[in-house]
Amino acid sequence: MAAAGQKSVLFVCLGNICRSPIAEAVFRKMATEAGVVDNWRIDSAATSTYEIGNSPDDRGQACMKRHSVPMRHVARQWVIDSGATSDWNVGSLPDTRGLACLKKHGIETSHRARQVTKEDFKSFEYILCMDESNLSELNRKAKSVKDYKAKIELLGSYDPQNQRIIKDPYYGSDEDFEKVYEQCVRCCKVFLERNS
Numbered sequence: 001m002a003a004a005g006q007k008s009v010l011f012v013c014l015g016n017i018c019r020s021p022i023a024e025a026v027f028r029k030m031a032t033e034a035g036v037v038d039n040w041r042i043d044s045a046a047t048s049t050y051e052i053g054n055s056p057d058d059r060g061q062a063c064m065k066r067h068s069v070p071m072r073h074v075a076r077q078w079v080i081d082s083g084a085t086s087d088w089n090v091g092s093l094p095d096t097r098g099l100a101c102l103k104k105h106g107i108e109t110s111h112r113a114r115q116v117t118k119e120d121f122k123s124f125e126y127i128l129c130m131d132e133s134n135l136s137e138l139n140r141k142a143k144s145v146k147d148y149k150a151k152i153e154l155l156g157s158y159d160p161q162n163q164r165i166i167k168d169p170y171y172g173s174d175e176d177f178e179k180v181y182e183q184c185v186r187c188c189k190v191f192l193e194r195n196s
């Protein structure tokens, strides 16, 4: 849940291992450099269940390293996980108070792919996705959520070069991940400017 007064944005793509973790990392770096990251709740999710629990794609992580963009990801050597006895909060994020506490003690949280939940439509101000199929899937899911508040938009609608669609690079090359990165940089810059 976003703390009072915080803005909130959820980046979404098909599997939450390629495009949306890159968009999340790029936006978090921009907000940090602008000194406003604490005003934001920033996360990413998938429309599908394809990759739940998996870390971001290696090609995307390599791309982020090339551009010195920190990316939250699951530690490679150890698989350390946690679970619940109940199903009350399946799919939800750790509580923001807990995340704030971890952050205060300099403990990084890792990102694992997760599917978008009904709660996301109620708690995020913006849900920014990558292509028309994400958009139609999100609008379909939103129909089953009463009085949700999220503005569901294409991240590409913020692109000054008007490239509205950020294509799925899953079957692509490193160049395709570079293109995703460049589009995310252009779009996140304008989105942050319009919401600062």
Ligand SMILES: N#Cc1ccccc1-c1cc(NCCCN2CCCCC2)c2ccccc2n1
Binding pocket: 014, 015, 016, 017, 018, 050, 051, 168, 170, 171
């Ligand atoms: N689907 C499609 C598709 C179509 C065109 C271009 C890319 C993709 C594509 C395929 C993926 N996983 C392979 C198929 C997964 N299985 C599909 C049938 C159900 C069981 C799971 C992806 C995984 C993560 C992120 C993006 C992905 N994108």
